[in-house]
Amino acid sequence: MDDKRSLMMNKNIGDFENKDEEMDLRRGPWTVEEDFKLINYISTHGEGRWNSLSRCAGLKRTGKSCRLRWLNYLRPDVRRGNITLEEQLLILELHSRWGNRWSKIAQYLPGRTDNEIKNYWRTRVQKHAKQLRCDVNSQQFKDTMRYLWMPRLIERIQASASTSTGSATTSSCVTTPSDQFLMTSFDDGLDNNNNNMDHLSFMSNPNGYVSPETSSVVVSPTSGLTEFHIGSEVGKVENNQDQSLVGPQIMSPPPQNYLDDNGGLLSEDLTQSYHNWFENVNGMIPPYSDSFWNIGSDEDFWLLLQQQQQLVNNGSSE
């Protein structure tokens, strides 16, 4: 433990930690023995009243620490492991509505803790904002989320669902409680007349420029295209040729050569191209506000940069 952290802890005079010295409270990582004590106590006495629980269980921890350990780690229904695509989609949609209200968002992801969701946001999403050299709260980044990464994520969900069912035309990605929430919340934009399409539609912020009544995102498993519906307008792009309907940005099938020769990151020039493209596109995007869309993975991020470079190239050659 470094000096700074020690200092912070020693000057901790709020709450109940001012008795740390005399009570010899432990801090830092939990031991297996401590975990057992906590689990055993809660299994027989239940949770709650964390300060007395800590004392009665023989733990030299604050009540806060016990509560945190139980809720974020030891609780039997805590889900561990990677955040699924559907969960990512849900997190980003809910964040667009509620902002950093992690506990509220966590309520819709069974087994996921607010801490985990918060960590996901800060490590994954903010990382990509940094790579784009823009603020995570900036309009530019929000629009990137909305028009580029979110549709890509939907495509990936669609693709994985198709793979898992073995059918490209009857697939559905609705398999989890999270998905059910998505569908029940956002299915107002379903196009029930088109049996060849699977649909996911999304609401946006309370200011609402994209609403269930006016918009939807449609992924066709047969064509591989992603369509965006806002009002009566439909944007669809094939081979990146149509840039006239950028209102919702349009995605194309991914190129196969988006990685460099080393399978690594693309060049600084390409990143700059993306910035240039975005400046061009920004003029055509309505001043939508705080809705966030997702990043599927680093691979997706650089894939999108490549795609946008193609858009820029196509646009400049016309």
Next chain:
DNA sequence: AACGGACCCAACCGCAACTCG
């Protein structure tokens, strides 16, 4: 193999809200 930077996530903090005597 060694090193250093980047990343992940458990655990901490302060503060506000809530509960209860």
Next chain:
DNA sequence: TCGAGTTGCGGTTGGGTCCGT
């Protein structure tokens, strides 16, 4: 109504691990 104790939330930190050089 008030105040002490408790709980819950969002922001932050830093140790451990991973990965590239």
